[in-house]
Amino acid sequence: MKIIHLTYPVKENLIPSKIVLALGFFDGVHLGHQHLISVARDVAKKKSLPLAVMTFDRHPKEVYEKKANFAYIDSLDEKAFKMQQLGVDYLLVAAFTKKFSELNAQEFVDNVIVKLRPDTVVAGFDYTYGPKDVANMKNLPKFAQSRFNIIDVPKQTFDGKKIGSMEIKRAVRDGNMELAYELLGSHYVMSGTIGRGLRNGHKLGFPTANLVWKNKKVIPKIGVYATKTKIGGKWYDSMTSVGYNVTLNQSRRIYIESNLFGFNKEAYGQKMIIKWYKYTRGEIKFSGLQALKDQLKRDQKQIKAYFAKND
Template identity: 40%
Template sequence: MEVIKIHHPINENLEFKNKCVLAMGFFDGVHLGHQKVINKAKNIADKKGLDLAILTYNHKPAVVYKQLDSHESRYLTLYNQKMSLFKNLGVNKVFLVSYTFDFQNQSPEEFVNNYLITFNVDTVVAGVDHTYGDKKANMDILPEYANGKFNVESVDLDNLNENKISSTAIRHNLDQGDIKTVNELLGRPFRTNGMVVHGLARGRELGYPTANIQHDEVQWLPNIGIYVVKVFIGGKKYRGMASIGRNVTFGNKNPITVEINILDFDHNIYGEDLSIDWLYRIRGEVKFNGINSLINQLKDDEKFTRNFFDKNNE
């Protein structure tokens, strides 16, 4: 898969001789709605024997028109994971545009002429709510701007089990700790990537050693709680139970950490990069009266985790 990085104004000498079918969107999460758009574009591309291309952006468009707090500045899928998901969906080419004020300030006509015509598109596909240009033009009027130079297909993103399929809905459910709904909307387990770093080693003292995971600061994480997770290290898969929280049993002013007890595992993995699939929220964080109460709860959590994997043949 080829990734073509573009800064506005687009290079006037840029030329693409082969026509393509283009899916447009930011695609944070690459959820079932996004997949519907991309798969629609892929079906058209396959029928016509053309490349499947994506037009997406290097960061959230909202960065240009409003101030985002530290939470709003986070992403469901960071760059490497998003590109990997695109590749798995059969994308041949990604136009990665730097989303700036000048880019957004184009009129819809300028956007079409500068980008869609330059990309030599045969067909443009996007969700019905996709907008473009300074006037926030919608997909209904894109055929007018196309003026017969390319085809336009709009895709209804639908609902799933009465839940709207959207990145906003997924972020909301992550903030609620509702991993079950998150994974349903994604059509796969929610995945994060991080590196194993040193912590305070309290888990080892309790008989439940944990890997402390350092995530990118812009990675959106599930809410505080205890979770069933799958962990991938060096191509191997392991069962685990994860804690996102402040370790409140040991004090009220601790920072939020991500710690994973990998079941049936005893190996030094400091410095390893690993992937985490978040599968189920067992419970919220509890402040226990003593160490023994905490250990008894950890035993119950371990039992739940093992039963979860056995029941689901994971």
């Protein structure tokens, strides 16, 4: 898969052929997104054309509503990995600038979509490209002027409710990793590098790898989780704490620390990926380090039993 970063005005002939173009922001690349991409992929195969997906480098709300603290399910790297797994040929990442946000519906179609030379455009029923009362899927044929085919993908549901990024974010923040999995079709992931901590886990006999992650990721609810953690190209069953280290009276910043079962090496600076499986308990302020150590032993036993049963 090739990643192409788009700036406005969009250059012509970025891709050497006509394409099937899927439109959306695709945060999480959840089951609804996967269905839409599969529809587009089927069309691309029938027409022997490459499949391109267009997204933005930031959510439009960051610009329209000036939401500087907007949180994401996926980083761009995580989104790109999922797109590659789905058979996407080109991931087009448009810079969503203030100028871009001011395009009207006809300008967006003429100067962005048409410049990409789509044979067919595939988008969800609620896709918008400007003010939603005008720039919606119902009106897209009028703006398209028969220059490309249009496929409007209907709403996808789970348990009677729309599958959406907001529902997934809520599940992650609530610690409901099972629901997040059901909606995403995969486990919630956080990736980054291993940073230096205070080595309190080492002192207790439970060494941890401290995740340094990119800002603006959705942070799971404070507590302890059954997770799998990848370091050095290998996955390990693990228990991961999200919290403030209240027993040790550390500063009010959130730490994400994984104790990997069967791993006890120095790996500072290496890439680290955490898959979140199950919330097991909340954060507790213990009377001392021995009480904390005893609880960590119970946590480890519980999480090992969980993976023995569910792997």
